[in-house]
Amino acid sequence: MLNNQEILQTIHMISEQNLDIRTITMHLSLFECISDNAEVTANNVYKKLMEKASNLPQVAEDIHNKYGIGIANKRLSVSPISLIGASSGGYIQIAEAMDRAAKEIGIDFIGGYTALIQKGMTKQEKEFLYTIPKVLSITDRVCASVNVGSSKCGINMDAIKIMGEIVKKTAYLTKDNGCIGCAKLVVFCNAVDDNPFMAGSFNGVSQGDCVINVGVSGPGVVKNAIEQIKGEDCSVLAQTIMNTTFKITRAAELVGKEASKMLNGEFGIIDLSLAPTPIHNDSVGEVLEAMGLSCVGTHGTTACLAMLNDAVKKGGTMASSHIGGLSGAFIPVSEDIGIINAVRTGHISLDKLEAMTSVCSVGLDMIAIPGSTTATTISAMIADEAAIGMINNKTTAVRVIPVYGKEEGEVNFGGLLGFAPIMPVNKGNAYEFINRGGKIPAPIHSFKN
Amino acid sequence: MKAIISVIGVDKVGIIAKVSNALYEMGINIEDISQTIMQDRVFTMTMMIGDTDDTSMKTLNEKMQSIAKEMNVDIRLQQEDIFLSMHRI
Numbered sequence: 001m002l003n004n005q006e007i008l009q010t011i012h013m014i015s016e017q018n019l020d021i022r023t024i025t026m027h028l029s030l031f032e033c034i035s036d037n038a039e040v041t042a043n044n045v046y047k048k049l050m051e052k053a054s055n056l057p058q059v060a061e062d063i064h065n066k067y068g069i070g071i072a073n074k075r076l077s078v079s080p081i082s083l084i085g086a087s088s089g090g091y092i093q094i095a096e097a098m099d100r101a102a103k104e105i106g107i108d109f110i111g112g113y114t115a116l117i118q119k120g121m122t123k124q125e126k127e128f129l130y131t132i133p134k135v136l137s138i139t140d141r142v143c144a145s146v147n148v149g150s151s152k153c154g155i156n157m158d159a160i161k162i163m164g165e166i167v168k169k170t171a172y173l174t175k176d177n178g179c180i181g182c183a184k185l186v187v188f189c190n191a192v193d194d195n196p197f198m199a200g201s202f203n204g205v206s207q208g209d210c211v212i213n214v215g216v217s218g219p220g221v222v223k224n225a226i227e228q229i230k231g232e233d234c235s236v237l238a239q240t241i242m243n244t245t246f247k248i249t250r251a252a253e254l255v256g257k258e259a260s261k262m263l264n265g266e267f268g269i270i271d272l273s274l275a276p277t278p279i280h281n282d283s284v285g286e287v288l289e290a291m292g293l294s295c296v297g298t299h300g301t302t303a304c305l306a307m308l309n310d311a312v313k314k315g316g317t318m319a320s321s322h323i324g325g326l327s328g329a330f331i332p333v334s335e336d337i338g339i340i341n342a343v344r345t346g347h348i349s350l351d352k353l354e355a356m357t358s359v360c361s362v363g364l365d366m367i368a369i370p371g372s373t374t375a376t377t378i379s380a381m382i383a384d385e386a387a388i389g390m391i392n393n394k395t396t397a398v399r400v401i402p403v404y405g406k407e408e409g410e411v412n413f414g415g416l417l418g419f420a421p422i423m424p425v426n427k428g429n430a431y432e433f434i435n436r437g438g439k440i441p442a443p444i445h446s447f448k449n
Numbered sequence: 450m451k452a453i454i455s456v457i458g459v460d461k462v463g464i465i466a467k468v469s470n471a472l473y474e475m476g477i478n479i480e481d482i483s484q485t486i487m488q489d490r491v492f493t494m495t496m497m498i499g500d501t502d503d504t505s506m507k508t509l510n511e512k513m514q515s516i517a518k519e520m521n522v523d524i525r526l527q528q529e530d531i532f533l534s535m536h537r538i
Contacts, residue, residue, distance in 0.1 A: 002453070002529070004483045006536040007495045011455055011525060066506065068527035247535040254534040 011068075013247075017220035018282040020070040021252060022275050024060055024259050025196035026053050027203040027211040027268065030079040030112075038090020042097040045084070049076060049101035049110075052210055052265075057106045059262045063255055071255075072416075076102060077201040077213075078112035082128040089124070091131045092138075099139035109184075111201035113144040116191070119153040120439075129159070132166050136181035137173035143199035149189035149386035151393045155440035157383065163187050164379030164434065168402060171371070175404035182401040183334075183366060183417050187382050189389030189396045194269045195325040200362075200397060211268035212260040213325065216252035218245075219274045220281040222312075226290040237291065238311045245272060245315030253320045271325025272316035273361055274308070276336035278418035284308075284329050285338020296338050297348025305329060306359035326395055328361030334413060334420035335366055343421045350423050358388045363396040368420040370407045378402065380430035383440075391443055451480070451529040452501050454513065458522025460492035467520065471512045472498060475505060492522070497529065 013019040033044035053076055060071040078084075078098065085091040095113055102110040113135055115125050132144050146163055149155035167182055174181035186200035193204020196213035203211070225244040229236055252270045260267035276283045285296040291304045309328040316323045331353065333339050342348040350367070357363040363385040369378075382398045389396030403411050403422055412419040456464060465484070472479060478499035485493050501509065510526045517524040 001481065002495075002497070002532050002536060004485065004493070004495050007453055007455055007532055008457075008493060010532050010535055011457070015523075062503070065510065066503070066528050067531040068525050069531060250534040251531060254530055 013218070013221045014069055017218070017224050018279070019218045019221050019248065019251070020072050021214060021255050022217040023073040023075050023196050023215040024056070024071055024255070025075040025077050025201055025213045025215065026056055026263060026265060027077045027194065027207055027213055028052055028079070029203055029207065029209045030084045034084055034087055036087045038085070038088040038093045041085060041088045041090050042093035045094050046097040046101050049098065050104070053105050053107070056263065059259055062262065063258055067255065069251060069255065073109070074107045075196065075198060075201065076107055076110040077196070077203050078110065079203045079205065080114040080116055081112055082115035082125050083205070085128065086122070086124040089127070091128050092135060095135040095139055095142050099142050102141040107141070109141050109143050109198040111143040111145065111198050112203060113142050114146065114202040116147045117156055117159045118147050118150040120156065121159060126162070129162050129166060132185065133169040133173045133181065136170050136184055143184045143201070145186040145188060145191065145200045145202060147188045147191035148382065149390050149440070151190060151390050152442055154442040155189065155383065155386045155390055157434070157440060158437045160379045160382050160386065161434050161437055163382055164375035164377070167378050167400065168375045171402045171404050178411050178413055179401050179403050180413055183399065183413050185399065187398045189386035190394060192325060192395055196271050197273060197275060197326065199399065207268070208266050210263075210265040212256060212263055212265040213268040213271065214252050214256035214259065215271040215273060215275065215325065216248055217273060217275040218248045219276050219284050219287050221248060222274060223281065223287045223290045226287065234307065238307055241308060241311035242315035242318070245312045246319040248272065249316045249319035249323070253322060256322065267322065269324030270316070270320055270322050272312060272323060272327045273325070274312060274329040276330065276332065277416050278335055278337050278340065280337055283336045283338035284331055285336050285342060289338060295342055295345065295347040297342040297352050301352065302355050302359055305356050309360040326361045330361055330365065331356055332366035332399070334368065334418040335416060340418070340420065343423060350425060354384060357385060357396055358392060361395065363389070364398045364400060366399055366401070366417065366420060368401045368403050368411050368422045369425050370422055371402050371404045372407060373402045373425050374429065376431045376434040377425060377429060379434045383434070387440070390440070450501060452498050452506065453527050453529055453532060454496040454498060455525045456492065456494040456522055458492055458520065460486050460490045461520060464492065464520055464522060465494060467516045468496065468513070468524070471509070471516065475509060477501060477505070477509065
């Protein structure tokens, strides 16, 4: 029998500490939609999305009514469009069909405008890359991602050189809208097939036809738990984080199983990620400060983040055998009020953020940089992050926004994407290095020092 | 499927009576009830109720929200599973 205290703890987590299911993401394979005609392919894609996902918003609402836990986002994620459109070349038509379906169904983002080119790229994949800026400027809900490196394959520097230009062009084409296109474009190393979080979600080629992946968050819950054990040693701290994330994961598993049944899909994974939103008590920066830092970004931040990230993963894996995706702590600058404040007060720099990405999920995320930043500098930032991911066998990514025509100040992306102070970049350049192109060979997997 | 009703708010006469009466009218059994009054007269009550399907949950929730508005308290109706998943292995 449940006791009063347990019931009230769950209620407080939901009502006061912002515990929610951050996303139910339906991952769909589109391989059956391929044709050598662009219009036919786009039409097939639209039909499949409408057929499989039309009731996604209703299912999310039903689950909310049943369990009283909010479902913040309903999302779709599809097979990499660089493959689906290769035969017809109709990448843009497919993206438009995705955008139309997303709007009609009532979901906020659809991921999968993706290319996986860590080892090399075909002529078609290269053409695909150059469609990204236009697609992100003419659609509202389509998200793009490109995987440019992996621990097994090394880093594709030719692709990284192009991606620096693509990020700049995307910013330019969406300049009248806060360069929002760049907030929907992620460049990965070691991208995962089953990540439900945007903008980097796609349905990996190894996945099934219709898989339901659930993303759960809860920085506020973890912060609250840490605040209860002020002064205790780090072992107690790690244990407390594990215990808390265990409970969060169990709630997500219930929702994932129920959603899969209702949507007639296969239950894939739970991505247990501390994913912030730009409000107080929903911030990873504030969690790090609760661990004992005067301000996120100061010395000790990397150590706190490493422990937090690891404890989150351990709590999750103990609670469910369905843990997958990225699972850890995200540090998207514009989406985290604690980190935004640290940038404003000068306590955190791009260099410190880069160090932090070596121990947590993802990478340089949602960072506004001066509009004058060159394409080769952006490529070099991507190369640095890819190198961290490749050597450390982890996912890393870059989602930076060179704010066209602005060198300082703040930019507002709206909603959950938040707002970001423009951060200065290093004044040197990597022009010659980036223009070398070629590949960084895969690293040795022994003699780790 | 069993469900949990929780009420949180400032204590006043008749909260439990109103909730119980709504359940009685729908023929739903109360299996367990627990209440505390904390400092500042904050009243918390949790109640486990008998079998409810999705349709009766919807009707019952509408009634509960109407009582919540009238009594100026928060009332939640949630399937028991969400609590069991978080607090029981």
